Amino acid sequence: MNPTEILKEIAFGILALPFLAVKASVRAYCHLQFLRVARMPAIACYCGSAVSLVGIWRCSCTYTYRGHLLRYCPLCGSMPRMVRCYACGLTTKLPEPAHAETHQ
Ligand SMILES: [Zn+2]
Ligand SMILES: [Zn+2]
Secondary structure: OHHHHHHHHHHHHHHHHHHHHHHHHHHHHHHHHHHHHHHHHEEEEEOOOOOEEEEEEEOOOOEEEEEEEOOOOOOOOOOOOOOEEEOOOOEEEEOOOOOHHHHH
16 A cells, blocks of 8 residues: 555545544434433323333233333344324334444
8 A cells, every 4th residue: 555545534534524423413412311311200292291101011022021011022022113092193213222223
């Protein structure tokens, strides 16, 4: 590799940095949102009523558990993607952990 090639590599690396930083901060922000909701006992629905996140939940694989909604199912490893409001029936999308795609 000649010096100009190396300089080119470095230049491309520096140019890519802002994009990588934005991507990383977006991921970090998503994960922070997830951690925030994972500690909350309820979230607000569009209709104004609170949707409880703590209770008895049934996974799509029929595994039923008690506690906070935002956790991986020990049976199939899936994470709940949304929660339904009992007052109006609307579903609210839940934040996903940053490493969600590795758990498929
Ligand atoms: Zn499951
Ligand atoms: Zn509602």
